[in-house]
Amino acid sequence: MGLLEEKFEDNIIVASFDKILSWARSTSPWFFQFGLACCAIELMATGASRHDLSRIGMIPRSSPRQADVMIVAGTVTMKMALRIKKLYEQMADPKYVISMGSCATSGGPYWQYGYHVLKGVDIVVPVDVYVPGCPPRPESLIEGLIKLQEKILNERPLTKKSA
Amino acid sequence: MIHEKVLKYLRENFPGSIVESEEMPADFIPIYHEYWAEIAAFLRDDPDLRFDSLQCITGVDLGEEGMDVRYNFHSMTHLHKIEIRISVNRDKPKIPSIEQIWRIGDWFEREVYDMYGIIFDGHRDLRRILLPDDWEGWPLRKDYETQETFHGIVVPKVKEEWE
Ligand code: SF4
Numbered sequence: 001m002g003l004l005e006e007k008f009e010d011n012i013i014v015a016s017f018d019k020i021l022s023w024a025r026s027t028s029p030w031f032f033q034f035g036l037a038c039c040a041i042e043l044m045a046t047g048a049s050r051h052d053l054s055r056i057g058m059i060p061r062s063s064p065r066q067a068d069v070m071i072v073a074g075t076v077t078m079k080m081a082l083r084i085k086k087l088y089e090q091m092a093d094p095k096y097v098i099s100m101g102s103c104a105t106s107g108g109p110y111w112q113y114g115y116h117v118l119k120g121v122d123i124v125v126p127v128d129v130y131v132p133g134c135p136p137r138p139e140s141l142i143e144g145l146i147k148l149q150e151k152i153l154n155e156r157p158l159t160k161k162s163a
Numbered sequence: 164m165i166h167e168k169v170l171k172y173l174r175e176n177f178p179g180s181i182v183e184s185e186e187m188p189a190d191f192i193p194i195y196h197e198y199w200a201e202i203a204a205f206l207r208d209d210p211d212l213r214f215d216s217l218q219c220i221t222g223v224d225l226g227e228e229g230m231d232v233r234y235n236f237h238s239m240t241h242l243h244k245i246e247i248r249i250s251v252n253r254d255k256p257k258i259p260s261i262e263q264i265w266r267i268g269d270w271f272e273r274e275v276y277d278m279y280g281i282i283f284d285g286h287r288d289l290r291r292i293l294l295p296d297d298w299e300g301w302p303l304r305k306d307y308e309t310q311e312t313f314h315g316i317v318v319p320k321v322k323e324e325w326e
């Protein structure tokens with residue numbers, strides 16, 4: 001059939017470097033623990049043994065320097081907003097943000113009258129995936145994470161073209 | 164009972180300290196703020212009263228009538244409790260601090276200061292405790308107006324059309 005058929009030894013995979021890079025990135029996005037309010041409980045449950053995030057390659061990191069994904073889980077207050085921005089800037093590229101729960105997405109129960117609540121974390125940092133719910137169940141969060149992994153998988157970091 | 168006992172003790176030891184009225188309230192004791200520091204030490208140290216536990220300090224904004232600071236005390240020794248109320252002037256809210264009599268008063272007083280702007284005279288570290296240090300205004304006052312922006316973030320994102 002092809003020109004390359006049976007030209008290589010066993011255990012050698014031929015693919016475009018671009019694809020391999022994004023595949024490698026997508027299978028181990030380590031997440032930055034960022035529990036801010038009640039949603040953090042579900043985040044913890046997701047990381048714990050029943051839902052076991054490490055089976056999709058995600059382990060919690062406590063430092064922004066080691067993390068690829070920031071899961072903003074909970075109510076973002078004005079005071080915290082400045083710190084979120086700072087922490088986001090400290091993360092190494094490539095970096096992604098997941099907004100978990102209504103609070104992080106739009107202000108949640110405080111969407112109109114909470115003077116101290118930021119109405120959506122996307123005001124200060126760019127968000128890749130929004131996970132709805134108050135709080136979202138671990139299943140929803142995992143779906144959001146898988147969506148993010150799909151997104152990373154389709155990125156072409158070298159050619160700068162995203163599918 | 165304990166309420167009458169405290170009233171009697173205070174009338175004997177600090178004449179003129181109680182806000183007297185026709186019908187004395189049955190569940191709290193209103194006093195003037197001038198004597199507060201001495202009265203507080205007396206409440207804690209008198210062997211018959213021995214209010215060794217300060218359980219709560221609350222601020223209340225009564226609108227036209229000014230503002231109140233309310234203290235709840237409990238005695239671990241005699242298992243009785245009492246509530247003290249002190250009115251403060253809305254324009255110059257200032258009352259003596261009891262932070263050095265009950266150490267827990269430190270954070271309670273900072274919280275009341277944070278929300279109502281009541282100055283506790285003699286407090287050694289009177290800063291905001293919950294809101295950012297550079298926040299403007301006192302949020303739990305009835306006439307509070309939210310500031311427009313906080314470090315460039317618009318504070319109330321009005322979402323009237325959502326209703
Ligand atoms: S979205 Fe709901 S569960 Fe999550 S932080 Fe806000 S109030 Fe709590």
